Amino acid sequence: MKHKWVLPTGIILLSLGIIFRFAGMENYIAIPLMATGGLLKIYYIALQIWLGFYKPGYELLFLIIGLLVFFSGIAMKYHTTNNQYIYLMITGLTLKLIFVVLFIRRLKKARKA
Missing domain, CATH: 4.10.860 (DNA Excision Repair, Uvrb; Chain A)
Structure with missing residues (x-):
């Protein structure tokens, strides 16, 4: 499957956003990272449903x-x-x-x- 990068990338971006948020970074950095990570995870689940694996x-x-x-x-x-x-x-x-x-x-x- 050529979309295997989606889930790990989403998890990494979400984790980075959470780390930046707790580290006191500005919200304009942390929130887009968390949102992008969440969207990539949603995309992965939807893709698995659409391809019939899930x-x-x-x-x-x-x-x-x-x-x-x-x-x-x-x-x-x-x-x-x-x-x-x-x-x-x-x-x-x-x-x-x-x-x-x-x-x-x-x-x-x-x-x-």
């Missing part, structure tokens, strides 16, 4: 719910005085990680068949 299943619920919970935690961070938002963010990231594991397992299983 058939979406229940694991997409983990991704959707994880994103909703994570972004709820981010929104709560700026509208509350307590630190309860961190639990939402950790839960959201955990659900997203579960999606990644199930997505990779399903891709490997489909390619073996």
Whole structure:
């Protein structure tokens, strides 16, 4: 497959954006890196669906719910005085990680068949 570079590039750009954000770099550097990394990951998943290597299943619920919970935690961070938002963010990231594991397992299983 000639699109193998998409996923690692997306992960690297997203990671760099997060590192720059925590390092105190300006948002005009970190946010475009994170956005581009996220878009490349979305493109990779869509490409796998379009090429027929991946058939979406229940694991997409983990991704959707994880994103909703994570972004709820981010929104709560700026509208509350307590630190309860961190639990939402950790839960959201955990659900997203579960999606990644199930997505990779399903891709490997489909390619073996």
